[in-house]
Amino acid sequence: MPERALPAQEPRHRHAFAPLPPLREGSAGAGGDAGRHARQEDEDRLWQPDPLLRAGPLSPGHRRAHGAEGGQRGRRAGRGPGSLHRGVLAADRRRPGVAMDDENRLIAQRKQKIQAIRDAGLNPYANDFPVSLEDMRRVGELDPETLSGEADLPEGAREFRVGGRVMALARFGKAAFALVRQQGHEVQLFLKRDLLGEGFKAFKKIERGDFVAAVGPAFVTRQGKVAVRAREFRILTMAVRSLPEKWHGLKDPELRYRQRHVDLVATDGVAEVFRTRARVVAHLRRYLDERGFVEVETPMMHQVVGGAAARPFLTHHNALDLDLKLRIAPELYLKRLVVGGLERVYEIGRCFRNEGLSRMHNPEFTMLEFYMGYATYTDLMALTEDLISGLVTDLQGEPRLTYQGQQVDLSTPWPRLTVVEATKAGLSLAAQEQGFAAPTDDDLRSGESLGAYVARQRLTEREEALAQLWKACAGWGERLAALFETFGEERLPADRPVFVVDYPSAVSPLSRRKDDNPELVDRFELFVVGREIANAFSELNDPEDQRRRFRAQLEARDRGAEETMDYDEDYCRALEVGMPPTAGEGIGVDRLTMLLCDQPSIRDVILFPLLRPEGAQQPGKQEARR
RNA sequence: GGGCCCAUAGCUCAGCCUGGUAGAGCACCGGACUUUUAAUCCGUUGGCCGAAGGUUCAAAUCCUUCUGGGCUCACCA
Secondary structure, three states: OHHHHOOOOOHHHHHOOOOOOOOOHHHHHOOOOHHHHHOOOHHHOOOOOOOOOOOOOOOHHHHHHHHHHHHHHHHOOOOOOOOOOOOOOOHHHHOOOOOOOOOOHHHHHHHHHHHHHHHOOOOOEOOOOOOOHHHHHHHHHOOOOOOOOHHHOOOOOOEEEEEEEEEEEEEOOOEEEEEEEEOOEEEEEEEEHHHHOOHHHHHHOOOOOOEEEEEEEEEEOOOOOEEEEOOEEEEEEOOOOOOOOOOOOOOOHHHHHHOHHHHHHHOOOHHHHHHHHHHHHHHHHHHHHHOOOEEOOOOOEEOOOOOOOOOOOEEEEOOOOEEEEEOOOOHHHHHHHHHOOOOEEEEEEEEEOOOOOEOOEOOEEEEEEEEEEOOOHHHHHHHHHHHHHHHHHHHHOOOEEEEOOEEEEOOOOOOEEEHHHHHHHHHHHHHHHHOOOOOOOOOOOOHHHHHHHHHHOOHHHHOHHHHHHHHOOOHHHHHHHHHHHHHHHHHOOOOOOEEEEOOEHHHOOOEOEEOOEEEEEOEEEEEEOOEEEEEEEEEOOOHHHHHHHHHHHHHHHHHOOOOOOOOOHHHHHHHHHOOOOEEEEEEEHHHHHHHHHOOOOHHHOOOOOOOOOOOOOOOOOOOOOO
16 A cells, blocks of 8 residues: 555656765865875865765664653753853853953863963964874774774874764873864874874863864773774864763753753763754655655745634734734645645755743644645655654664653554544543543534533643633534543553544534545554654645635634634635545644654753743843944 | 733752751762763862842741743733
8 A cells, every 4th residue: 555655756767866076185175284285185175075984773772872861851950050241161151252350260171271272383273184094083993992002003004084072081191082073973092102202292281072083093991992092193283161071961951952062062962962963853854755756845924814724923024014923833834845746755854833841842843845746645644654653663672662661553544533432441540540421422412412421520620721722612623622631631541652643624614525425534643652743634725615614713713712713715726726536634743853853842842942041130230322 | 901820150950838057960160081972980069049129036938029031811913
């Protein structure tokens, strides 16, 4: 079935995306320092594709480290220091772009060191000493078991040009070890005074956090580790501000999010999360590209909000004197493209919803939406299984993951439950926990019977969340959806992904009704560990029914529903041009990344999550007026 | 927005209940040490205890307000 529905396209298609040929030597050096580039061997070209850079599975140990870290943060919640007004790390956030008054002893000492380097005739911000990432990797791949010891190194042994940020320093009087890191690769340098001579004086000024480079052969230390014995040593860049403590790293969540650059350097595993996120996005893109989907970019500034139920951000275009809203979803534009003949189309991009923040919600978030002509929501379930289990296998080496201690088996096919089944199961579990009567099939049959059941069991008194929803609910579909959200979602099986199918048409204004039951639509949502990861349906392409659904949204708004869709007549007109039978799906990229990186908060997978501005105007310490 | 909790050295944290001169580890600075793995040893330096107000002879500590943050509930993916 998947094979029929989702054929990978012919090679012809892939050729259209073949990588550009490498730049030629002359072009890159034009107008610049030709000697700088001439020094490197061809294989070391900075811009060349790297045959060694393969996307392998994450090591299990690495993932465990993430989990432990997340747990520790959880336990420490609320205990971290919050003041941000005096620290080395905090100070320049208070006055970005303004002369600092946060000189402290550490910074003054660093500046003195930088001056001392200048006084010695050296450049503390040098860029004339190339280092080879290729060499970094090669040193990293050397096996201490087979590498000959120091005494065995022949004269003229292979030398490596390595360098990066100093992450650890162990100094002795006349020798030292420095662990340097570049692009995730770490190499240990061994520096001896009698080998370096004058260069050792420069080394004396180095601290953790500075960038250095060295050239020399590799050897095995007495501790059995590979290191590069520096024959030549250079300072590349000196840092003015010191890094957080190496052992504890940066714990204060606010500092971590506000100064992600420091977090990335200092907190173990953070850089890896964002490298993995990039691989997730690349995988999604590659998967869709290979199957003939066209990537597009549709407007983010909308005049009519649609495609989801959410409140938008408002903005304004001056020249047109036009009020605009940041998009809450690209859906209606993408389907216009299906009408236009881009029958496999997708967009990966930011959406904006003007709502509260939580561990699961950031006001701007990244969504993949794709539409597939001549397909149904059933086809998309198969595609989703294939896509996500393949992604997990690519990253983990097997279709299995652990999220916050919960093991999830992603081997396909995944179980499917109807909304009615999931609601009944959830209510039955809740009934056992809380001592009320489980619903019968008759209770779930109509809006009236649901209302009677909820009243009889006093469910709105038990669940404040339901009470909120219930007020704006009318009819079977809305009431069932409210009960599913309150009682069903969080009680779904957690050890497997679950497709919840057959949503009520009343809560699915853009979905196609089921042929055998117009109260239901051809729609599913994918839940993993009780979290909604994807939402998909066969698209409604009957323009008259679409108009009725939009009108129903307006009626719901009048009843007090806060988040409803605008009536989009232009979209209905597009449907009148004719949209082929189509299925579409949205996948929350941030939430998917949370699962794959075992991160507890959406803020841990967004580089710069929205934070309140630092508006603390302190009386007596007012900033200069401008 | 509601509830609970938090803010002390560059970083990670004690001290607060029970008010009486501000502490530790790491980092930094000085010294010793030519194979370290959170190196070790010796000696220094470093704080408007988030801000403002109050109680008190005396406040990091008790009270109030403010600012920022975390968790959680509600809406949404």
